[in-house]
Amino acid sequence: MTNYTHDTVSTQFVEANGIRFAYRRFGKPGSVPIVMNIHFRGTMDHWDPAVTDGLALQREVILFDNAGIGASSGVTPANIPGMATDAITFMTALGVGKADLLGYSIGGKVAQEIAVQAPDLVRKLVLVGTGPRGADTAASRSAEIFSATYDPPEHLWIAAHFLPNAAGREAGLKYLERKFRRRDRSPEVSEASAAAQYAAIVKSNEKSDGVWDYLATIHHPVLVVDGSNDRIIPTVNGFILQQHLPNAQLIIYPDSSHGPFYQYPDLFLAHTNLFLDGECRT
Amino acid sequence: MTNYTHDTVSTQFVEANGIRFAYRRFGKPGSVPIVMNIHFRGTMDHWDPAVTDGLALQREVILFDNAGIGASSGVTPANIPGMATDAITFMTALGVGKADLLGYSIGGKVAQEIAVQAPDLVRKLVLVGTGPRGADTAASRSAEIFSATYDPPEHLWIAAHFLPNAAGREAGLKYLERKFRRRDRSPEVSEASAAAQYAAIVKSNEKSDGVWDYLATIHHPVLVVDGSNDRIIPTVNGFILQQHLPNAQLIIYPDSSHGPFYQYPDLFLAHTNLFLDGECRT
Numbered sequence: 001m002t003n004y005t006h007d008t009v010s011t012q013f014v015e016a017n018g019i020r021f022a023y024r025r026f027g028k029p030g031s032v033p034i035v036m037n038i039h040f041r042g043t044m045d046h047w048d049p050a051v052t053d054g055l056a057l058q059r060e061v062i063l064f065d066n067a068g069i070g071a072s073s074g075v076t077p078a079n080i081p082g083m084a085t086d087a088i089t090f091m092t093a094l095g096v097g098k099a100d101l102l103g104y105s106i107g108g109k110v111a112q113e114i115a116v117q118a119p120d121l122v123r124k125l126v127l128v129g130t131g132p133r134g135a136d137t138a139a140s141r142s143a144e145i146f147s148a149t150y151d152p153p154e155h156l157w158i159a160a161h162f163l164p165n166a167a168g169r170e171a172g173l174k175y176l177e178r179k180f181r182r183r184d185r186s187p188e189v190s191e192a193s194a195a196a197q198y199a200a201i202v203k204s205n206e207k208s209d210g211v212w213d214y215l216a217t218i219h220h221p222v223l224v225v226d227g228s229n230d231r232i233i234p235t236v237n238g239f240i241l242q243q244h245l246p247n248a249q250l251i252i253y254p255d256s257s258h259g260p261f262y263q264y265p266d267l268f269l270a271h272t273n274l275f276l277d278g279e280c281r282t
Numbered sequence: 283m284t285n286y287t288h289d290t291v292s293t294q295f296v297e298a299n300g301i302r303f304a305y306r307r308f309g310k311p312g313s314v315p316i317v318m319n320i321h322f323r324g325t326m327d328h329w330d331p332a333v334t335d336g337l338a339l340q341r342e343v344i345l346f347d348n349a350g351i352g353a354s355s356g357v358t359p360a361n362i363p364g365m366a367t368d369a370i371t372f373m374t375a376l377g378v379g380k381a382d383l384l385g386y387s388i389g390g391k392v393a394q395e396i397a398v399q400a401p402d403l404v405r406k407l408v409l410v411g412t413g414p415r416g417a418d419t420a421a422s423r424s425a426e427i428f429s430a431t432y433d434p435p436e437h438l439w440i441a442a443h444f445l446p447n448a449a450g451r452e453a454g455l456k457y458l459e460r461k462f463r464r465r466d467r468s469p470e471v472s473e474a475s476a477a478a479q480y481a482a483i484v485k486s487n488e489k490s491d492g493v494w495d496y497l498a499t500i501h502h503p504v505l506v507v508d509g510s511n512d513r514i515i516p517t518v519n520g521f522i523l524q525q526h527l528p529n530a531q532l533i534i535y536p537d538s539s540h541g542p543f544y545q546y547p548d549l550f551l552a553h554t555n556l557f558l559d560g561e562c563r564t
Contacts, residue, residue: 221536228524228525228530235525236521239518239521239534242510242534242536243510243517245536246536246537247536247537248510248536249533249534249535249536250532250533250534251531251532251533252521252524252531252532253531254503254524254527254528254529254530254531255528255529267556267560270556271553271556274549274552274553278549
């Protein structure tokens with residue numbers, strides 16, 4: 001166990017394929033590391049330390065800014081598979097032979113594409129608040145939530161991750177307090193990179209016959225985690241993922257939206273440790 | 283901790299409302315007991331000891347034969363609410379002031395109706411392989427599975443609880459071995475009682491406008507557990523329950539059918555203990 005935490009670990013850099021990737025690693029050395037893939041407009045500093053420090057008690061945690069994001073150089077691709085290729089470049093440069101992946105929202109889409117492109121690099125997947133290619137977005141409030149104005153501006157993330165009720169607001173304020181404790185922070189995502197991410201999401205959600213067939217090729221154990229009423233990527237997409245992946249467990253938490261693991265971090269950590277440390281195929 | 287187990291605990295009887303109820307109780311005294319509601323054609327001896335003994339490490343477990351079933355007297359009602367009324371009569375006669383309920387299949391339908399009729403008698407609900415009133419049974423293979431002939435006859439339960447693949451058959455054989463260890467057994471369900479149960483299921487699954495509205499009145503914390511491909515009560519019903527109950531967590535296990543908790547007993551016990559012992563509302 002190193003003494004570093006989410007708040008105190010230094011940012012490091014590794015260069016590959018012309019991209020200087022910013023990353024941080026902490027937690028229990030010698031374990032299979034978990035590589036964290038963040039959401040739209042997110043950097044390393046958008047993770048909830050309750051989750052990252054919790055995971056770090058049992059395993060090594062690797063946060064990174066993908067190409068064109070935060071403190072990393074390069075250009076953010078306007079498609080999800082391109083982001084996955086960049087993430088594989090980063091993991092390979094770091095010398096990670098086999099990793100677990102946690103992907104949140106757009107990061108969950110990237111994690112799926114990493115598993116498709118480099119299956120041997122991946123042991124298990126944890127997909128939170130996400131969906132498949134061709135996701136069912138009919139009930140999404142994403143456009144409304146991301147186009148509104150917030151005072152203070154960071155309350156965007158309460159609207160994006162939590163339900164608009166008392167329990168959601170309380171959990172959201174606690175999450176923001178934890179998230180802003182760290183001083184040495186990655187720059188926020190640029191407008192150009194956010195636009196590329198948005199284009200990638202739109203392209204990824206295009207419907208076509210057999211759009212979910214690729215899920216049958218992902219044979220890794222997968223834990224899918226959703227809130228009961230995900231206002232960004234509707235909850236039904238978690239059910240679709242579970243039903244089409246050959247080896248997936250689904251957990252849906254009550255009274256929660258896009259950030260169920262930030263609302264119930266202790267329960268999420270218990271469930272995720274059971275999944276990641278389990279001997280059996282689940 | 284008493285020294286009795288699923289296999290060694292004696293059957294006891296309590297009489298109320300003209301019915302002599304057979305039951306067994308074992309496990310950790312002084313805790314909130316968990317009352318187990320079994321499936322179609324099931325008696326106290328159809329539970330998997332891996333589950334009941336596992337639960338008994340942390341809490342008191344109460345098995346019983348409802349009216350007209352197994353070693354109990356009385357007549358099996360041809361409707362689910364009538365079965366719930368009988369179960370409430372039994373629990374009240376036993377002096378149980380507050381209990382957790384585990385309901386499996388038709389027992390999950392009974393458990394929901396107990397929560398509707400006597401909400402103060404119930405702390406939390408665990409619903410396995412079940413569905414709401416007006417369940418979506420379009421994909422059910424129930425009629426085919428229960429009308430087929432098996433050699434030996436008890437292999438019906440492999441077909442009913444597990445997927446027809448190698449992992450399902452292996453888990454099914456282990457389940458039967460555990461289930462038939464006990465010598466002092468309840469008589470099997472009579473044809474008359476099975477017919478009443480069947481009529482109750484058909485009636486319960488009738489569709490009507492607002493048939494799921496009653497779920498909004500069940501405010502108890504609920505854990506819904508399903509297999510990825512429930513061939514008796516299709517998996518989508520677990521998702522329907524989670525989406526319509528105000529405080530429900532859903533867990534779906536991979537590569538499993540109607541008996542996911544018999545296929546993954548250790549994982550089910552870990553998840554269920556987290557749910558039942560959790561301080562938070564989930």
